[in-house]
Amino acid sequence: MGATESTESTESEREPLLGPTQSEPSIQPVYSRVYGRRWLVLTLFSLLGFMQGMVWNSWGPIQNSAKRAFEFSSTDIALLVLWGPVGFCxxxxxxxxxxKKGLRSSLLLATFFMVLGSGLRSLPITSLQVRRWLIHGGQLLNGLAGPTIMSAPPLLSTTWFAPDQRATATAVASLVGYLGSACSFLFGPLLVPAPNETTISPSLFNQVVNWDTNHIRDRIQLVLYAEFAMIAVLFTAVLLYFPSRPPLPPSVAAASQRLSYRSSICRMLSNLRFIMIALAYSIPTGVVAGWSGVLDMILTPARVSQVDAGWIGFWSTVGGCVFGVAMARFADSIRGMLKLILVLMLAGASLAATWFTLTCLSSVTHLPLTKATLYTSCILLGIFINSSIPIFFELFIETVYPVPEGITCGVVTFLGNLFTGLLLFFLTCYPTDLTWLNWCLTGSCVFSLLLILFFRESYDRLYLDVFVSV
Known part of the structure; x- marks a missing residue:
């Protein structure tokens, strides 16, 4: 056999047989960085949420004093709480x-509403009729800040925080507002005396002090001035420094392209899984918000004083905030377990709500109606419901990604305030016997648990952050 002649291959022959097709997208590198200033941004936002919640819940814990000082009725107290949900219209x-404009512009507008509303409430007008209108108007303006304050925490956490800190940042930003409403349970009854307050004197125990109406009005005015001053300082701080976003995104998800406003709304309304989880969130949280806003009125038939009702509301909300941050940190450490966490929380909330409802019917159920049982059941309810809020927020974002975080949480917080508004509207129609409120609370927790059990979870945003190279 003869030897074959060796020839060089041409340039076209050296091309690979299977080259990349035109349809394959090229993944562009994303340069990410986490900035230390994110903690300052989170602190400013959280303080605004704290004050918005405190102003919203100013009147429920001191409803007996407000009735004496400003001649409010039970309907007025319910309306003052109702202006918060109305602000979501x-x-x-x-x-x-x-x-379209980013977080800074939205937050400046929300803070301006808070400053204007708290200023109107604190105007020292002598006419009680004009004063009542100013207080109602101030509460409405504070409610107009609610859509931004309550919907922006997931947007803030995605914009500024790394994936392993997102749930924790969302928990802090979203729960501090509830902590503000809890502190109003504490500061209101402690700073504003009840009309017929029982005190301990050196000579006589359980002495009843009938406070003068002018003294009660002056103490309420002091609280209103203090809240206005704190909000004005925060508005100045946000005006001087609160950027919409960092120079570089903290993750792939933060830098990814999102759907348009119209496409986002259509996608959420056509997603059955999102509707399920939105109802699972909005019904119990909306009912609990309205229920806690008039907790003093609910506990008055059980002969619980204004101060004791304030402490019960305070510890139930504080417990939920602390436990919520801890559970969010736990969710950051083991990802992909959000549904299981929600199932456990809602099961506990259903049991606690049932216990509280049956305890208030002690004449029928013969359960012991004591401070210990009321404290325990309310605190457990607050822990389970309030701590589920940041977990819900994270699951919302994962379910409908790439819908923008602000739009997603805006829809669900609107639904939650819608149910709060409906509850308080019925309260203005039936303000005498409030037993039905407790049954609504129990039913909402059980219904939410059933929805979560049938919900099928997905983690689209988490998949992007974990499997796409940065």
Whole structure:
């Protein structure tokens, strides 16, 4: 056999047989960085949420004193709490502003509403009729800040925090507002005396002091001045420094392209899984918000004083905030377990709500109606419901990603305030016997648990952060 002649291959022959097709996307590198200033941004936002919650819940814990000082009725107290949910009526406008203009512009507008509302409430007008209108108007303006304050925490955490800190940042930003409403349970009854307050004197125990109406009005005025001053300072701080976003994103998800405003709304409304989890969140949290806003009125038939009712509301909300941050940190450490966490929390909330409802019917159930049982059941309820809020928020984002975080949470917080508004509206119609409120609370927790049990979870945003190279 003869030897074959050796020839060089041409350039075209050296091309690979299977080359990349035109349809394959090229993954561009994303340069990410986490900035230390994120903690300052989180602190400013959280303090605003704290004050918005405190102003919203100013009147429920001191409803007996407010009735004496400003001649409020039970309907007035319910309306003052109702203005918070009413402020969510133009929520579509606020969500559009957040999506188009960013977090800074939205937060400045919300803080301006808070300053204007707290200023109107604190004007020392002598006419009680004019004063009542100013207080109601101030509460409405504070409610207009709610759509931004309550919907922006997931957007803030995605914009500024790394994936292993997102749930924790969301928990802090979203739960501090509830901590503010809890502190109003504490500061209100401690600073404002009840009309007929029982005190301990050196000579006589359980002495009843009938406080003068002017003294009660002056103490309420002091609280209103203090809240206005704190909000004015925070508005100045946000005006001087609160960037919409960092120079570089902290993760792939933060840098990814999101859907448009209209596409986002259509995608959420056509997603059955999102509707399920949105109802599972909004019904119990909406009912609990309305229920806690008039907790003093609910506990008055059980002969619980204004101060004791304030302490019960305070510890139930504080317990939920502390436990919620701890559970969010736990969710950051083991990802992909959000549904299991929610099932456990809602099961505990259903049991605690049932216990409280049956305890208030002690004449029928013969359960012991004591401070210990009321404290324990309310604290457990607050722990389970309030601590589930940041877990819900994270699951919302994962379910409908790439819908922007602000739009997603704007929809669900609107639904929650819608149910709060419906509850308080019925309260203005039936303000005498409040037993039905406790049954609504129990039913909402059980219904939410059933929805979560049938919910099928997915983690689209987490998949992007874990499997896409940064």
């Amino acid at each position: 133009p929520w579509l406008l606020f969500m559009w502003l957040m999506d």
